[in-house]
Amino acid sequence: MSLFTRRFVQNFITSQFTRQLSVTHRHFGLLFTDDHEWVKVDNGVALIGISQHAADALGDIVYVELPETGEEVSKGDDIGVIESVKSVGNIISPVSGEITEINEELADDAAVVNRYPFEEGWLVKIVMSDESELEELMDEEKYAEFCAEEAG
């Protein structure tokens, strides 16, 4: 792991919303969709999960169905399903690309998503085919406003 990446990951773990400044990579910070997923970008790879807000709204998560690695997906595709005690809902891909990794731990303990939605509760990694799609997503400030509007 490069020094930049290691520092970035450490800061991410200690502070969920820390922003980074970088002169070598275009950096986005933590981004959000209006479906309450978060995206963390690193070197063209998008790490994806659901926000605390989403996890709280779902209630206790009992099962997560994830896609197969190697699958090509488009932004907006259903890429998985989350079952909680209250409902079954879809995971919608915020970007297009190839699924390169899925969080196998969730098969044994889906509730990790409730406990640590931003860290151990990540869902999938996608190698992006079109980074410009990230521009349509919200930064944390806009996402906070979005959540407030939705509630009101």
Place this chain on the structure above:
Amino acid sequence: MAIVRSVSNCVYTNLAYEEFLFQKRFRATQSPILFLWLGNNPSVVIGRFQNPWLEINVPYAKENQINIARRVSGGGTVYHDPGNINLSFITSRKEYSRKKNLGIICDAVRSLMPQTNVFVNERDDIILDDKWKISGSAARLLRLEALHHCTLLVDSDVGILNKVLTSNSDMETSATRSLRVDVKTLSDVGIKDNQALETSLAENWRKTYQENYDQVEIVDPENFEEIQERVDELKKWKWIFGQTPKFTLETEDSIVTCSKGKILSVRLKSGMELSAFEGAMLEDLHKIVTESEVEEVVRKQIILALV
């Protein structure tokens, strides 16, 4: 808003038609729908990620011609027969309210018999006389649409319900488990008239929209071409049993791990792996040519337990 009632007794047809109302009709009209489907032939319906072998006595169901179905919403296993009513509340995601829907059911029951002790508990079950479950709920939420459906036990055969919902199997699994509770039916407190209850449900739902009374649309989904493909899918082993999440089963001589209808590994209790079955689909197990007596014996055990 629309109130739609199916005349079909086929659980697979009704599930497929419900999906059509939810994902096609509501999406197009944006008009809330109450879908009533009563009197299914005896059936058990498991939740999206459940394990049928753990939720149901599968041999008993098969011997007694009880259909087994898997729905797209989560939650636990329920029993349908001519004595239960199923209701589906189809609305926008924004309008979705489980509490409101369950409140409508309680109001409908009390409209028929005002002193009836019914309330909604913290698990969103409807409870009769403080301890008996008479209704279960599950939901399927999409970005813009919401499906909330419930069962309501009116005059179901609780004896058969208890028998078929008691599994004869034991496995380790990551599938969602039902929470077993004691049930009763509304007929136990004097409400036996399905027709009157159906009318009361429609009336109480309509009231919440303060709109003029719409005729209940009577539909026959068995003659609806558009859903036939989905009906066929819902009847297949691949969907009903093959969608079961990862589980490990012990037969007399082996430990078998499967996921989504595929055998991941078969290990004899003596320690040896039986690679012949690795990667095989459970529904194709009977086609595999076995090369030893051990393989033959184990294959028979797996088929007996699962297929």
